Structure formats: C-alpha cells, structure tokens
Amino acid sequence: QCLLAVLQAVTAPAQTLGVKLLVDGITGDDSSAIGWGTAVIILGFTVMFVGMVISGPIQDTTAERVAGQVYRDLLDVTVSVPSIIHHEHPEVADKLELIREHAWRLGMSFEMLLFIIGTAANTVAVLGLLGSVHPVLLLLPVLGLGRVWSSYLSIRRLQDAFEETAPQGRVIDRLIEISKDARNGLEVRVFGLRSVLVDRLSRLHDELYDVQGTAMRKGALLDGSVRLLFGLVYAAAIVWAIARARAGGISAGDVVLLILVAPQVDQMAGGLAGNVYWLGEVLRSFGRYEWLRTYAEKNSWAQSREPAPTRLSAGIRLENVEFSYPGSERPVLKNVNLTLPAGATVALVGENGAGKTTLVKVLARLYDPSAGTVWIDDTDLRTIDPAAWRKRMSAGFQDFVKFQLTAREVVGIGDTERQDDEQAIQAALVRGDAEAVVARLPKGLDTQLGKKFTGGMELSGGQWQRLALARAFMRERTLLLLLDEPTAALDPEAEHVLFERFAEASRVAARETGGVTILVSHRFSTVRMADLIVVMVDGQVTEVGSHEELLDLDGRYAELFEMQARAYR
Ligand SMILES: Nc1ncnc2c1ncn2[C@@H]1O[C@H](COP(=O)(O)OP(=O)(O)OP(=O)(O)O)[C@@H](O)[C@H]1O
Structure with missing residues (x-):
C-alpha cells in the first residue's frame, strides 16, 4: 500500500x-x-x-x-x-x-x-x-x-462551522427519526404536527446553512485571492x-x-x-x-472487590442517603433512612417526581449516593463488586427494552447463564403470566419479535410488558428484585392477580435467601398487598408501615388510598 x-x-x-x-x-x-x-x-x-x-x-x-x-x-x-x-x-x-x-x-x-x-x-x-x-x-x-496557509484556514473555518452547528444537526436527525418511527405516527397525525415538524426543520436548516455558508464563502474568497496571486x-x-x-x-x-x-x-x-x-x-x-x-x-469501581452475599439475614438499610443528579445542585433524595427487612415485599409509593425511580437506581448501584450509605446486611454496597451484586438482583421497568430478538431470547437473557434452559424459561413465563402471549405466537418461543426484521411479529404494549416481566423473573434466588411500575401497561385487575401470584412465590423464595422485592406502583390495590409500604414525598421518606398501620396513621398514604378507592367505587 x-x-x-x-x-x-x-x-x-x-x-x-x-x-x-x-x-x-x-x-x-x-x-x-x-x-x-x-x-x-x-x-x-x-x-x-x-x-x-x-x-x-x-x-x-x-x-x-x-x-x-x-x-x-x-x-x-x-x-x-x-x-x-x-x-x-x-x-x-x-x-x-x-x-x-x-x-x-x-x-x-x-x-x-x-x-x-x-x-x-x-x-x-x-x-x-x-x-x-x-x-x-x-x-x-x-x-x-x-x-497552504489559506487552504488550512478555510478547512478549519468550515470544520469549526460544522462543530458549531452540530446541535442543530442533532435536532434535525431527531426530527427525521420522529417522522420515520411508526410509534410516533399516531401522535404526529392526531396533533397535526406536520407543519410544526417541517417548520422546525426548515428553521434549523436555515440556521445551519447560515453558519456553514458564511464559512464556505469566506474560505472561498481567501483561497481564491491567494490562488490568484500565486x-x-x-x-x-x-x-x-x-x-x-x-x-x-x-x-x-x-x-x-x-x-x-x-x-x-x-x-x-x-x-x-x-x-x-x-x-x-x-x-x-x-x-x-x-x-x-x-x-x-x-470509573470501573475497581476498588469494590467484596463478593456479593448469597443470602440476606438482616436486610438492606439506607442510612442518611442523599443524591443529586450530575450537573444539578438540587438533591433528589434527601436524608433517606430506611430499613428493608430480609424477605420483605416492599411497595414504594409517592407522586410523580417524588424520587422512587432514583431510589431504585441507587439500590441497583447505578449511582452511588452523594452522601450516606447503603448497607447490605453489614456490608457497605460501595465495597461490593458491582458485577457480583447485579448477578444477585433482577429488575423489571415501565420503560423496558423491546429487544428485537426471538421470544425465547427476549425472556432468556434475563439470566444469560440459563438462557437455553427450557424449564427455566417456562417457569419465568408462568411467573410473568406470559404463557398466553407465547401461545399466540406463530412459532411459539422461536418467533422473531419486533418490526425491525422482515417477518418479525409486533406485539401490543401489554404483551411486550408481560415478556419483560418474565425476563425479570428468569433469575432465581435473587437478593433484590426491583419492579418499577413493570405492569403499567396491564389493567389493574391483571396487575392485582399477577402480584398476588408473584407475592406468594417470592415469599417462599425469600425464606431461602432473605431476598427483598421492591415494587413501585401507583395502584393501591396492588400496593396494599406489600409487607411494608414506603411513602415518598419530594425526595424524603415520610411514612413507613403496613397498609393497616398507614391507614391508622391517617397521613398522606391514607389520603391517597382513600382518593383512589373513591374513584373506583
Ligand atoms: N436523569 C436525570 N437527571 C436529572 N434529574 C432527574 C433525572 N431523572 C430524574 N430526575 C429528577 O429527579 C426527580 C425524581 O425523579 P424520579 O424519576 O426518581 O421520580 P419518581 O418518583 O420515580 O416519578 P414517577 O412516579 O413519575 O416515575 C424528579 O424531579 C426529576 O426531575
């Protein structure tokens, strides 16, 4: 060469x-x-x-x-x-x-x-x-x-213009993505967003070409003059x-x-x-x-080398935990002191933005607290090898990933070590109440899901969610199961049935490992089944207790519960 x-x-x-x-x-x-x-x-x-x-x-x-x-x-x-x-x-x-x-x-x-x-x-x-x-x-x-000098200046000026207009370029890409994605098609049409999108795109294009065009013209003028002289x-x-x-x-x-x-x-x-x-x-x-x-x-947290425990005896304890997102001074979790007893099913409730998801992420150690400590029995979570801790937990989220894989893989990757274990997959499907979803697929578990592939089968939001839940249930003997509104796409009755079944199964498992299950939900019919209910208001834990205890307390929980119950009557 x-x-x-x-x-x-x-x-x-x-x-x-x-x-x-x-x-x-x-x-x-x-x-x-x-x-x-x-x-x-x-x-x-x-x-x-x-x-x-x-x-x-x-x-x-x-x-x-x-x-x-x-x-x-x-x-x-x-x-x-x-x-x-x-x-x-x-x-x-x-x-x-x-x-x-x-x-x-x-x-x-x-x-x-x-x-x-x-x-x-x-x-x-x-x-x-x-x-x-x-x-x-x-x-x-x-x-x-x-x-050489004039040419260098022109190229540099043009590249600077490209970098300066990179934010506009990214928004343009996003706008084009919005118009391409079938999921957005409905809202774009219902709200008549065509002219909004087109106008925005034209404005951004004008801004972009204004900067880039000026750089090009200036460069061409300088380059042309020097070339003429030469x-x-x-x-x-x-x-x-x-x-x-x-x-x-x-x-x-x-x-x-x-x-x-x-x-x-x-x-x-x-x-x-x-x-x-x-x-x-x-x-x-x-x-x-x-x-x-x-x-x-x-940022590999290489100093965290302690092995993760195989069972919990006391539970998980948050001590004076504070947390602010990067680039923000505002604490999202404020002085949280909370004990999650081994073997308990805990429901986290609170209004939008109260800090429930953030708390869940701190427990998964996706972030370390800005102050305070999360204790796993007597071990500081910061000292435990993060990969080992993740292997001891599982999670299901409201904004779960729609992996464009076969149904078998979509569920199986919940525990990659047992990804091909047919029995494990079937058990997870039962726990996630997703057998009916798979039964309706043309090739059963081997059906390719998602529209990104020719012949791929698209599912409804609720069907995807049941599979995501089954995925969360693939791992057994977990010490922490995080369920952050994992049933938001299901109707309240389905959620209730699912959790009744799930709570029973998790109690049996918890007897062996002392594992804790955390459930974030806005549905009080489900929440009331939890052993312990934690109420969060503006980043703080304000009430902790069983359903009956919190009703007796007659505080925020009782108020929210009563409001929802009235709506259903
Ligand atoms: N990535 C982020 N960067 C900065 N601030 C964030 C981020 N995610 C959440 N927040 C802020 O943290 C606060 C708590 O958000 P969080 O998602 O924990 O609330 P939540 O109780 O789970 O709400 P919801 O019921 O709506 O899911 C909110 O005020 C939100 O604006």
Whole structure:
C-alpha cells in the first residue's frame, strides 16, 4: 500500500518529465529521448489505472474494519462502566456522541498515513522537476506555502462551522427519526404536527446553512485571492522561462514542463494543508478515544472487590442517603433512612417526581449516593463488586427494552447463564403470566419479535410488558428484585392477580435467601398487598408501615388510598 501510494504520487510529475523529454526529443530530433519520454508516459498511465483498481477497495475495507473496531470498543467500553452516570452527564454524553460520530475519522487514519506519504513523495518529485529547470524556480513552492496557509484556514473555518452547528444537526436527525418511527405516527397525525415538524426543520436548516455558508464563502474568497496571486506569479515565471528559452538558456521541453507542473504545485499546496488539518483532527479523535478509555478505567469501581452475599439475614438499610443528579445542585433524595427487612415485599409509593425511580437506581448501584450509605446486611454496597451484586438482583421497568430478538431470547437473557434452559424459561413465563402471549405466537418461543426484521411479529404494549416481566423473573434466588411500575401497561385487575401470584412465590423464595422485592406502583390495590409500604414525598421518606398501620396513621398514604378507592367505587 505504501509503495503504491508513493508510485501514484510521483506518477503525475514523472509523466510531466516524460512530456518534457518527448518535446525535447522531437525538437532536437533525439530518438532516445522520444523513446524514454513515451515509455515514462505509458508507464505512468499503467501505474495510475492499476493503482486505482487495487488501492480503492483495500483502503475502503481497511477504513471499514477500523471504524467497526471503534464501534465495538465504544459499545464495550461504555457498557463496561458499572454506573450509568456518564449517560446522564451532558458533557460526557456529548463526548461519547462525538466519538461515535467521528469513528470514521479513526477509520481514515490509515488512509491519512498513505496520503501523507504520497504528499511527501509528490513534494520531493515536484521540487526536483522545478529545480531541474532552474534553481530560482524553487521559490514558487515557497510561495505555495501561502496557499497552504489559506487552504488550512478555510478547512478549519468550515470544520469549526460544522462543530458549531452540530446541535442543530442533532435536532434535525431527531426530527427525521420522529417522522420515520411508526410509534410516533399516531401522535404526529392526531396533533397535526406536520407543519410544526417541517417548520422546525426548515428553521434549523436555515440556521445551519447560515453558519456553514458564511464559512464556505469566506474560505472561498481567501483561497481564491491567494490562488490568484500565486497564479500571477507563476504566469510571470512562465513568461521568464519563455524568454530564457528563446535566448537558448533552457529547452522548449523545460517551458512545457513548467506549464504542466503548475497545477501540481497548486495541488501539492492544497494537499499539504489538508494533511496538516486532518492530521490534527485524527489526533483529536484519538485523544477523545483515549479519554474514554481512561474515563472507563477510572470509573470501573475497581476498588469494590467484596463478593456479593448469597443470602440476606438482616436486610438492606439506607442510612442518611442523599443524591443529586450530575450537573444539578438540587438533591433528589434527601436524608433517606430506611430499613428493608430480609424477605420483605416492599411497595414504594409517592407522586410523580417524588424520587422512587432514583431510589431504585441507587439500590441497583447505578449511582452511588452523594452522601450516606447503603448497607447490605453489614456490608457497605460501595465495597461490593458491582458485577457480583447485579448477578444477585433482577429488575423489571415501565420503560423496558423491546429487544428485537426471538421470544425465547427476549425472556432468556434475563439470566444469560440459563438462557437455553427450557424449564427455566417456562417457569419465568408462568411467573410473568406470559404463557398466553407465547401461545399466540406463530412459532411459539422461536418467533422473531419486533418490526425491525422482515417477518418479525409486533406485539401490543401489554404483551411486550408481560415478556419483560418474565425476563425479570428468569433469575432465581435473587437478593433484590426491583419492579418499577413493570405492569403499567396491564389493567389493574391483571396487575392485582399477577402480584398476588408473584407475592406468594417470592415469599417462599425469600425464606431461602432473605431476598427483598421492591415494587413501585401507583395502584393501591396492588400496593396494599406489600409487607411494608414506603411513602415518598419530594425526595424524603415520610411514612413507613403496613397498609393497616398507614391507614391508622391517617397521613398522606391514607389520603391517597382513600382518593383512589373513591374513584373506583
Ligand atoms: N436523569 C436525570 N437527571 C436529572 N434529574 C432527574 C433525572 N431523572 C430524574 N430526575 C429528577 O429527579 C426527580 C425524581 O425523579 P424520579 O424519576 O426518581 O421520580 P419518581 O418518583 O420515580 O416519578 P414517577 O412516579 O413519575 O416515575 C424528579 O424531579 C426529576 O426531575
């Protein structure tokens, strides 16, 4: 590849030399010069065509392979971080997005290297040609440096404009995604959002082209002026060369060479500018990539090495737990003190935004508390290996993932170690009350789900949710089962039946492991079944007790319960 790059880069100068030899051969009746000139020209064409055929595909596949590796690494490194805090941090999320967007730049690094080698070879060859006519002509490429400078400035200005308008570009992408996604189709039509979307898109496009267009115009003006100046000086050099040729100082072939080499000097200058700029950009992309690796290493919680317990004897205790999301001063959890006894089924209730999901995430150790401690029996959760802790828990969420896999995989990945265990999958389906969903699928558990695949079967929201619940029930003997409104898509009666069945099963299991089940729900018919009910108001725990105890207390719980009961009467 390197040899080919060098050969391709010197082809044009070599052919120019061939033309010079040919002209000198014809005017001086020198058949050897004519022969050499013709041979060099034909050889040049051969290298050019063979090079085009060979190098294109090799470079493309190399770039694809490097970019593919970058995507793989990006996924691996981001998922390897045990916390999800980097997804919540706008600055970090922006950097991740830039790395993903610029993966192709890293893919191009090999091509860049070849380009640099080619430009270097081309520069040496062009300088050699000019010097061979007259050493004073070497001043021309020095002038060409002005063109390197102007070209560099123009590319940089344009790239700065691209970066400046990146936020608009991202919103445009999202708007297009909204219009493409069938799930949004209904709302877009019902609310008549066509003109809202189109107007927004046009406005963003105008903003984007305003900035980018200005950069392009300014760049073209500067580049054009410097090129014009360079062209005038070059024209003067040609006039000088003609005069010298007429005086017999140089040959006619030298004049032809000087004329033919002009676009190559211009191209060389442009190539150098491009190289300098893109080299900087590739190094910047490598820098970001390196930053991500260091970030992942620093946030790997490598100091948390304690094994996770296999059973709970006392339970889980939150002591003075506080939490604020990154980039926000506002505490979302405030001085939470709470004991979740081993073996208990605990319901978390509270109004929207009270902090229930945040508490669930802290228990899963997706975040560490900003202050305070989560105790697993007598062990600080921060000291337990996060991967080991996750293996001891399971979870079902309201905004579960609709994995576009077969039904068997959608459920089985709830416990990857037993993913192919037919009995385990069947048991999970029973616990999630999802047997009926699978029974209706054309190929049963082997049906491909989701519309992303041709022939994939789309399910209703409730059917997807039952499968997600079955997935949450794949793992047995868990110490913590987190269920954050996992039945929101089911009707209250179905939720009630499911939890009655589930609560009984979990009580039996809890006797063995002391596992705790946490259920977030807004439905009091389900909540009342829990052993312990925790009421949250504005990030604080305000009431804790059984259904009867909290009714006797006649506080917020009693008020909310009464309100819902009245609505159902
Ligand atoms: N990723 C986030 N970044 C910043 N603030 C957040 C984030 N997620 C939630 N919050 C804020 O934290 C508070 C608690 O949110 P949380 O999702 O824990 O409430 P919740 O009780 O589960 O509500 P809901 O019943 O609506 O699900 C809210 O005020 C919300 O604005």
